[in-house]
Amino acid sequence: MEHMETDNETTVTTFILLGFGNALELQIPLFLLFLIIYSLTMAGNIIIIVLVIMDHHLHIPMYFFLGNLSCLETFYTSTILPRLLASFLTGDRTISVWGCYIQFYCFVMLGVAECYLLASMSYDRYLAICKPLQYATLMSRRLCFLLSAISWLFGMAVMTSLISLMSELKYCGPHEIGHFFCDFTPVINLSCSDITLLTLASLILSFMNIVPSFLLTLLSYVFIIAAIIRIPSSDGRKKAFSTCSSHLIVVSIFYGSLIFVYVLPQKEALRKVDKIFSVFYTVLTPLINPLIYSLRNKEVKKALMRAVNKCGISK
Numbered sequence: 421m422e423h424m425e426t427d428n429e430t431t432v433t434t435f436i437l438l439g440f441g442n443a444l445e446l447q448i449p450l451f452l453l454f455l456i457i458y459s460l461t462m463a464g465n466i467i468i469i470v471l472v473i474m475d476h477h478l479h480i481p482m483y484f485f486l487g488n489l490s491c492l493e494t495f496y497t498s499t500i501l502p503r504l505l506a507s508f509l510t511g512d513r514t515i516s517v518w519g520c521y522i523q524f525y526c527f528v529m530l531g532v533a534e535c536y537l538l539a540s541m542s543y544d545r546y547l548a549i550c551k552p553l554q555y556a557t558l559m560s561r562r563l564c565f566l567l568s569a570i571s572w573l574f575g576m577a578v579m580t581s582l583i584s585l586m587s588e589l590k591y592c593g594p595h596e597i598g599h600f601f602c603d604f605t606p607v608i609n610l611s612c613s614d615i616t617l618l619t620l621a622s623l624i625l626s627f628m629n630i631v632p633s634f635l636l637t638l639l640s641y642v643f644i645i646a647a648i649i650r651i652p653s654s655d656g657r658k659k660a661f662s663t664c665s666s667h668l669i670v671v672s673i674f675y676g677s678l679i680f681v682y683v684l685p686q687k688e689a690l691r692k693v694d695k696i697f698s699v700f701y702t703v704l705t706p707l708i709n710p711l712i713y714s715l716r717n718k719e720v721k722k723a724l725m726r727a728v729n730k731c732g733i734s735k
Contacts, residue, residue, distance in 0.1 A: 464710030
C-alpha cells in the first residue's frame with residue numbers, strides 16, 4: 421500500500437481490489453474461465469460489428485443500433501476483464517486511485533450509454549411495428565446517427581460531472597475494496613471526506629438518465645405488445661414478436677441485473693449474491709448479447725452464412 425504525507429495527514433494513493441478472495445487454488449481456474457469468456461465476448465461482438473459494416477442487407481436502423489451495442493460491449497467488458505485477468509495471473513491486485521477512477525468512468529459512461537442505446541432500439545422497434553408505413557420516413561439515417569451520438573455523449577457528460585466531484589475526495593484510512601472492480605459505493609465508502617454532495621449528485625444524475633431511458637423502453641414495449649395482440653393472424657403475431665424478442669431478452673437481463681444490484685436494499689447477507697449479479701451484468705451480458713442476436717435473428721444468421729461462404733469461395 422502506498423501513502424503520501426501531506427500536512428501531517430496520510431493520504432492513500434492505491435487501492436486493493438479483493439476480487440474473489442485469496443484462495444490460491446482458484447486463481448488459475450478463474451483466470452482460464454474469464455479468459456475464455458473475454459475471448460468469446462470480443463470475438464462475438466467484433467463479428468457482429470464486421471457483419472453490420474460489410475453486409476449491405478444489414479444496413480438498416482435495427483442493425484445500425486445493434487452494431488453500436490456490440491461496439492459498446494467490447495469496450496464495456498474491456499474496462500474490467502483485462503485488469504481482472506492480470507490480477508489472477510500475477511497476484512497483484514493493487515490499483516491507483518486515479519486508475520480506479522478511470523475504470524469507474526469508463527464502466528459507468530458505457531453503462532449510461534447502453535441505457536440510452538437500448539431505449540433507442542426500443543423506439544426503433546416501436547416505429548417498425550406500430551407505424552410500419554411511416555417507419556422509413558420517421559427512422560431516417562439522420563435520426564439514427566443522432567440517437568447513437570446522444571447515447572454516447574450523455575454517458576460522457578454524466579461521468580465527467582461525477583468524476584469532477586470524486587476527484588476532490590481524500591482517502592486516509594482503509595484501502596481494500598471488497599469487489600473485483602471499482603464500483604461507486606465501495607470506492608466512496610473508503611473516503612474520509614464528506615460524501616453527502618457526491619451521493620446526492622449521483623442520485624440526481626442516475627434519476628435524470630436511467631429512469632427516462634428505462635421508461636421510454638418500457639413504454640415502447642407496452643405499445644408494441646398492444647399492437648401485436650391486435651394482429652388477427654397467429655403467424656402475423658409470431659412474425660412481429662420475433663423482430664423484437666431478442667432485444668426484449670437483452671433489456672430484461674440488463675435492467676434485471678441492475679435492479680438487483682443497485683435498487684434492492686443492501687444487506688450483508690446479499691453482498692456475495694450482489695457480486696455474482698455484478699459478474700452477470702459486467703461480464704456475462706456482453707457475452708450473451710451477441711449469442712442472443714445471432715441465434716434468434718434470421719438476418720444475422722444469413723449474413724454470417726454469406727460471410728462464411730464468401731470466405732470459402734475466396735480461398
